[in-house]
Amino acid sequence: MSTQAAQPAQVRLQHQVEELCAASIRALSGQPDVHFRGRRLHSAGVALPLFAPHLHPSLDDDDFASFRGASDGLALRLRLSVPQLHRQLCPAAPVERLLFELLEQIRVESQVPAGLRGVAGNLRHRFEQWSLAFHRSGLTDSMRGILLFTVAQICRARVTGEPVLHEAEDLMEAIRAGIAPLLGHALAGLRRYRHDQAAYAGHALHLAKLVADLLRSAEPEGADGDKDKPAEEMERAAFSLMMDFDATVEDGIAAAVSGRSRVLEGQGDVYRVFTTAYDREVAAASLVRPALLREYREQLDRRIAGQGVNTARLARELKLLLARPVQDGWDSGQEEGRLDGRRIAQLIASPTERRLFRTERLEPQSDCVLGFLIDCSGSMKQHIESVAMLVDVLTRALEQAGVNTEILGFSTGAWQGGRAQRDWLRLGKPQHPGRLNEVNHLVFKHADTTWRRARPDIAALLKPDLFREGIDGEAVTWACNRLKKRPEARRILLVISDGCPMDGATQLANDAHYLDNHLKQVVAQQAQSGEVAVFGVGVGLDLSPFYPHNLALDLSSPPGNGVFRELLGMLARHLCF
Amino acid sequence: MTTTPCPTPPQDRPHERHRPPDSGLPDRMVSVRDVFGIASDLRVPAFSTPDAHVPEIDSVYRFNPEVTLALLAGFTHNRRMLVQGLHGTGKSTHIEQVAARLNWPCVRVNLDGHISRLDLVGRDTVVLRDGQQVTEFQEGIVPWALQRPMALIFDEYDAARPDVMFVIQRILEQGGQFTLLDQNRVLRPHPGFRLFATSNTVGLGNLNGLYHGAQRLNHAQMDRWNIVAALNYLPAAEEMAIVAARVPSLADPARHALLEGMVAMADLTRKGFAAGDLSTLMSPRTVITWGENIGIFQDPALALRLSFLNKCDEAERPVVAEYYQRCFGTELAESHALTAQRP
Numbered sequence: 001m002s003t004q005a006a007q008p009a010q011v012r013l014q015h016q017v018e019e020l021c022a023a024s025i026r027a028l029s030g031q032p033d034v035h036f037r038g039r040r041l042h043s044a045g046v047a048l049p050l051f052a053p054h055l056h057p058s059l060d061d062d063d064f065a066s067f068r069g070a071s072d073g074l075a076l077r078l079r080l081s082v083p084q085l086h087r088q089l090c091p092a093a094p095v096e097r098l099l100f101e102l103l104e105q106i107r108v109e110s111q112v113p114a115g116l117r118g119v120a121g122n123l124r125h126r127f128e129q130w131s132l133a134f135h136r137s138g139l140t141d142s143m144r145g146i147l148l149f150t151v152a153q154i155c156r157a158r159v160t161g162e163p164v165l166h167e168a169e170d171l172m173e174a175i176r177a178g179i180a181p182l183l184g185h186a187l188a189g190l191r192r193y194r195h196d197q198a199a200y201a202g203h204a205l206h207l208a209k210l211v212a213d214l215l216r217s218a219e220p221e222g223a224d225g226d227k228d229k230p231a232e233e234m235e236r237a238a239f240s241l242m243m244d245f246d247a248t249v250e251d252g253i254a255a256a257v258s259g260r261s262r263v264l265e266g267q268g269d270v271y272r273v274f275t276t277a278y279d280r281e282v283a284a285a286s287l288v289r290p291a292l293l294r295e296y297r298e299q300l301d302r303r304i305a306g307q308g309v310n311t312a313r314l315a316r317e318l319k320l321l322l323a324r325p326v327q328d329g330w331d332s333g334q335e336e337g338r339l340d341g342r343r344i345a346q347l348i349a350s351p352t353e354r355r356l357f358r359t360e361r362l363e364p365q366s367d368c369v370l371g372f373l374i375d376c377s378g379s380m381k382q383h384i385e386s387v388a389m390l391v392d393v394l395t396r397a398l399e400q401a402g403v404n405t406e407i408l409g410f411s412t413g414a415w416q417g418g419r420a421q422r423d424w425l426r427l428g429k430p431q432h433p434g435r436l437n438e439v440n441h442l443v444f445k446h447a448d449t450t451w452r453r454a455r456p457d458i459a460a461l462l463k464p465d466l467f468r469e470g471i472d473g474e475a476v477t478w479a480c481n482r483l484k485k486r487p488e489a490r491r492i493l494l495v496i497s498d499g500c501p502m503d504g505a506t507q508l509a510n511d512a513h514y515l516d517n518h519l520k521q522v523v524a525q526q527a528q529s530g531e532v533a534v535f536g537v538g539v540g541l542d543l544s545p546f547y548p549h550n551l552a553l554d555l556s557s558p559p560g561n562g563v564f565r566e567l568l569g570m571l572a573r574h575l576c577f
Numbered sequence: 578m579t580t581t582p583c584p585t586p587p588q589d590r591p592h593e594r595h596r597p598p599d600s601g602l603p604d605r606m607v608s609v610r611d612v613f614g615i616a617s618d619l620r621v622p623a624f625s626t627p628d629a630h631v632p633e634i635d636s637v638y639r640f641n642p643e644v645t646l647a648l649l650a651g652f653t654h655n656r657r658m659l660v661q662g663l664h665g666t667g668k669s670t671h672i673e674q675v676a677a678r679l680n681w682p683c684v685r686v687n688l689d690g691h692i693s694r695l696d697l698v699g700r701d702t703v704v705l706r707d708g709q710q711v712t713e714f715q716e717g718i719v720p721w722a723l724q725r726p727m728a729l730i731f732d733e734y735d736a737a738r739p740d741v742m743f744v745i746q747r748i749l750e751q752g753g754q755f756t757l758l759d760q761n762r763v764l765r766p767h768p769g770f771r772l773f774a775t776s777n778t779v780g781l782g783n784l785n786g787l788y789h790g791a792q793r794l795n796h797a798q799m800d801r802w803n804i805v806a807a808l809n810y811l812p813a814a815e816e817m818a819i820v821a822a823r824v825p826s827l828a829d830p831a832r833h834a835l836l837e838g839m840v841a842m843a844d845l846t847r848k849g850f851a852a853g854d855l856s857t858l859m860s861p862r863t864v865i866t867w868g869e870n871i872g873i874f875q876d877p878a879l880a881l882r883l884s885f886l887n888k889c890d891e892a893e894r895p896v897v898a899e900y901y902q903r904c905f906g907t908e909l910a911e912s913h914a915l916t917a918q919r920p
Contacts, residue, residue, distance in 0.1 A: 013917065016913065016917065017913070017917075020895060020896060020899050020913050023849060023852075023854040023896045023899065024845075024896070024899045024900065024903060026848065026849065026852035026854060027845040027846070027848040027849040027852065027854065027900060028845065028848070028903065030848050030851075031852075032848075032851055032852035032853065033852075064913065064914045064917070065914070068899070068902065068903075072903065113841065114813065114837050114841065115813065115834075115837035115838045115839075115840055115841025115842075115904060116838075116841050116903050116904055117834065117838060117904065117905060117906045118901075118902045118903040118904055118905055118906035118907075119903045119904075121906045122902075122903070308892045308895065309892065310856065310890055310892040310893060311892075312856075312890055313856045313890065316856075334693075335691075335693045335695055335696075336693055336694070336695070351703055352702060352703055354695070354700070561853065561854070565853060
């Protein structure tokens with residue numbers, strides 16, 4: 001975490017590289033739902049196995065070509081290997097399993113489809129780089145290490161028909177001579193059946209078994225010297241990645257927790273506010289120095305530029321989603337339709353001219369306003385950069401699509417109740433006072449301001465000391481009321497939040513779920529009135545307890561095209577026409 | 578003021594050899610294997626002599642067996658046929674080339690959103706006869722073709738307004754008669770009349786954002802097409818053969834690797850489009866243009882830039898550069914490997 005914070009440039013580069021690699025994996029494998037999440041390849045939200053040790057380069061040690069090679073290896077694996085068959089045949093013992101996985105990877109890498117010259121080069125480069133790194137890290141000094149290394153080299157050379165890495169040739173000469181007769185038959189089988197996964201697997205299993213036996217027999221030798229111990233551990237560390245290959249971790253997005261609120265129920269579900277005397281509604285930009293705003297804006301622009309989001313495409317898709325055909329003027333000079341009186345004279349002057357009619361013109365028009373309501377509670381600070389990018393890009397795209405946008409935020413004026421709580425204490429702590437804090441509603445962008453004008457104001461999102469506590473229910477009501485005053489026919493509110501409503505003072509004075517239940521009430525009311533469509537966007541959190549229409553986004557890395565696709569998907573699913 | 582003459586169907590030119598409209602029925606059977614090079618024992622009816630409306634034969638045209646057989650069924654058994662496919666896959670040309678080899682007269686009509694009922698059915702026009710102005714009914718393309726042995730092709734069928742296309746509702750049925758309301762005449766289709774249409778979508782409108790102007794079609798009408806064939810992108814080997822046939826310089830065995838890379842590149846862009854990484858894709862037509870441009874510029878990368886890359890959004894170009902590196906092992910200027918600054 002700390003290294004990430006220290007090197008945002010590194011993180012961004014990693015993200016760019018992953019985006020490009022994932023794009024080429026999608027194209028090469030033909031699987032559209034593959035993407036990287038936390039440096040690991042996921043397919044449809046489920047982490048894929050790690051497949052082979054050389055498929056996981058790191059930005060610190062490896063060049064971009066290595067990433068390309070690794071991504072091509074992954075793509076071919078997805079394209080050419082049948083996972084069910086592979087899983088069925090895969091042995092249970094760890095060493096056999098490791099070898100079996102590696103051999104299957106070598107098999108797919110030997111079958112580069114025609115016309116992909118670069119892929120073959122990338123794969124070779126990556127395997128060479130991995131081999132060199134393996135060797136240079138001293139792993140080949142142990143008996144087991146050199147044995148595994150040699151087997152990997154020989155198998156790859158044999159199956160793909162490419163020469164063995166020159167640098168390694170001398171190193172493995174002795175071992176090679178020793179094991180070649182033993183493995184000869186299996187190797188020939190691998191080469192012959194490389195186009196047939198099942199037949200190949202038979203030989204691969206045989207070979208894995210032979211090598212595992214060899215390793216076991218090598219073990220006692222190593223055990224008598226203490227010197228070999230650390231080497232063995234290192235080797236295990238290098239291959240430890242391989243050991244959890246069937247861990248198919250589901251998405252680690254937790255669901256928000258909520259319960260009943262006895263206080264709210266006891267008061268007939270009427271939400272109370274202790275005092276509104278200290279509540280404020282402010283333009284967020286007025287709270288930040290203009291020079292700082294400019295700086296934040298530049299920072300935000302740099303991030304967005306590095307993200308490579310296709311705004312034009314996004315705008316087009318939003319337009320498709322939100323625009324409706326509207327009668328807008330007339331097309332004259334038509335051959336049928338309503339008679340156009342202005343053209344009667346033309347009929348007399350030129351009797352053969354038949355284009356005397358006019359028809360109604362239909363234009364797609366987005367008569368729509370979309371509000372973002374951003375939770376500015378303390379915990380959002382860590383996600384705010386991604387959220388700001390998301391909102392900024394969406395605002396721009398929505399504007400291109402002819403949709404007005406409003407960017408709002410909510411926080412509190414103080415921690416732990418502030419002046420409201422002091423008043424309450426002064427009055428002798430009456431029971432169940434209701435909401436007990438200074439509500440602070442922030443306006444980052446008015447619906448009537450254009451994105452261009454609001455650019456610096458949006459950057460105020462990056463100001464960390466605006467973030468305190470969050471009283472969601474009131475904020476949703478406030479945002480909906482603002483939207484209802486707009487003339488647009490369709491109103492949408494996206495609430496971006498990473499947690500439940502949270503205000504220490506209110507929860508202590510009432511009960512733990514007082515604010516939660518008010519939020520549920522408010523969202524239900526809005527859904528019933530149907531004037532504003534409210535969507536919940538959870539940042540790393542499933543908001544389904546509060547919002548019937550919701551989406552959990554993973555913003556641990558900056559938002560790329562995938563995040564926007566997910567958002568559009570949610571809107572498309574739930575917007576009724 | 579200029580007046581545009583109202584569109585009239587192509588007139589039979591008397592000096593050219595043509596069959597009398599009524600007797601014209603296919604007069605011989607040809608073998609599909611011989612004429613189209615498809616492994617099938619089918620024999621199909623054909624005309625022995627071409628007339629003015631028979632398209633010219635393109636000797637290097639390559640037939641897709643599945644679609645060709647479907648088209649031949651359309652010609653032989655008088656089935657109404659719709660060919661659907663992404664752009665640049667050669668849908669219309671396919672029908673035309675089949676007609677050319679059968680010597681079947683053929684007329685292509687490009688539909689668009691402004692085609693009106695009058696264009697298709699016909700209208701009264703004022704003509705000069707013996708120095709007198711008289712009103713005369715001029716047949717539109719549909720009644721004209723209906724009375725002849727003629728394959729009528731509606732190109733871009735999904736671009737026409739669905740309400741206008743109801744004009745052809747009845748003739749979509751076999752033997753369905755056509756009533757000319759303006760003349761109180763009922764036309765019976767000539768037994769040699771065939772109807773085909775091509776479209777980019779299957780009548781559900783512009784779903785993927787590629788086909789602006791495509792209409793949602795009426796499904797009662799879609800239902801009447803007897804055969805709907807899909808002509809989508811071809812297997813790599815076939816596409817290579819097509820490109821090599823069109824761009825002879827690429828047929829050279831020394832340039833086989835180049836050609837293979839080009840077709841692989843096109844395939845990657847199509848998969849990338851399906852995954853949402855690109856908003857445009859390379860059609861076979863683009864590949865052919867690329868091949869032709871290679872002939873002009875002698876540089877595959879430059880030719881790609883001019884024929885495809887410049888059509889892509891700027892944000893998508895690094896992705897295209899990745900594809901290019903995969904296929905050719907060399908970099909485009911947009912490549913991340915060249916532009917990225919390591920921290």
